[in-house]
Amino acid sequence: MSFRARIAVSAAAAVALTVIFASVLVYLVARQQLRAPVDEALATRAADISRQPLGVFETPGGDTVLAVRPEFGEARGYVQLVRSDESVLVPLRQDIRLPVDADVLAVAGNESAAYWKDLEVDGIHLRVFTFAFGPDAAVQVARPLTEVDKSLEQIGLFLLLIAASGVAVAAVLGLLVSRAALAPVTRLTEAAERVTETRDLSERIEMSGRDELSRLATSFNTMLAALEEATRAQRQLVADASHELRTPLTSLRTNIEVLASDRALPTGERSRLLSDVVEQLGEMTTLIAELIELARAEQQASDPEEVRLDLLAADAVERAQRNMPGVAFSSELEESVVQGVPSTIERAIANLLDNAAKWSPPGANIEVGVRNGEVIVRDHGQGIAEEDLPYVFDRFYRARSARGMPGSGLGLAIVRQVADAHGAEVVAEQAEGGGTRMVLSFRRAPAISAS
Incomplete structure (x- = not known):
């Protein structure tokens, strides 16, 4: 089953449970409301009987019957007197006798309290109220629940139709909602399949x-x-x-x-x-x-940390002086703290120093400075031509004057890559008096205060 179908089924199931719960609740309330008048009428009739004695007379055929108001013995209700000796009396025209069990006899013997009960007698659903009458008898009054049952049956059918319609609507809405909600997932799946098929990233x-x-x-x-x-x-x-x-x-x-x-x-x-x-x-x-x-x-990409730019430059200058004894390095390093990756920043400074040494004549001095988040390297070589300045940080770019010299053309490209990764900037410019001045500036990068 697809995820979309599972969402639709889940929505339909949730609505079904809610509708079923609500329908059962409505059915029980309606049942209570419909049966309440019947119970009230039976309780009223029982009170009337308790206030006056029941008459008894014999029919011409010799049968003993109860003398009650005719309307109570008709189809709208039934009455029955039960003595503790299990003898039963009913009105003259009442053709239904209510079943007598141990519970009825217990009430007749004043051994039990009055109670309500539903009975099925000769196919008629009855509501029966049994109460004590005198010292050794009990009276059962009953009314049919036929109309109540018909009403409840109609209500139940109506609730069933509502529940079925609600579940169907919930399933349809669940499909529509899941289709809309899962549209990004569908697009994601299609994109992943296209990438897998075409290799187009x-x-x-x-x-x-x-x-x-x-x-x-x-x-x-x-x-x-x-x-x-x-x-x-x-x-x-x-x-x-x-x-x-x-x-x-x-x-x-x-x-x-x-x-x-x-x-x-x-x-x-x-x-x-x-x-x-x-x-x-x-x-x-x-x-x-x-x-x-x-x-x-x-x-x-490594996580950035606090970096002492002056200390990195000092290490790079010391290593460059050791590896390139033919030139001299003079440094003026002020404490400067930036946010970055120490190893890559040190590599960029080393590349600037290597480039300056390569273009410096033997015995020349290379000036290195660090201040306010900037590294400045200035050599006294022949300098970079004006037309070459915009391209010196491109990969494999070599000016005409450099094509006969050793080198890969990648050193300054690495410097610019480090600067870009740190949100910094590197520029090359012609220095006064000849040579080149290169500035690696971290001022645009997130700054932190020196401790």
């Missing part, structure tokens, strides 16, 4: 409102967006790697083929080729590592 579900199903659709759209972004990053990694590795692999293969051939090489040529192979392998290793880092950063 750009599929989205249109939603409105703020209920649980809308939240489910929103979560599904968010999941699809995350999957689409992860797939895009994976494809970008493959495309970037295939594009950037093609040239060094070709060169590497050529050099290895020359070294593996039997051809005699000039003096020093073999050593030069081997040096080129080692250098190309190093560049490829760096390129692959940076490509993987870019892809990993796009797909994974």
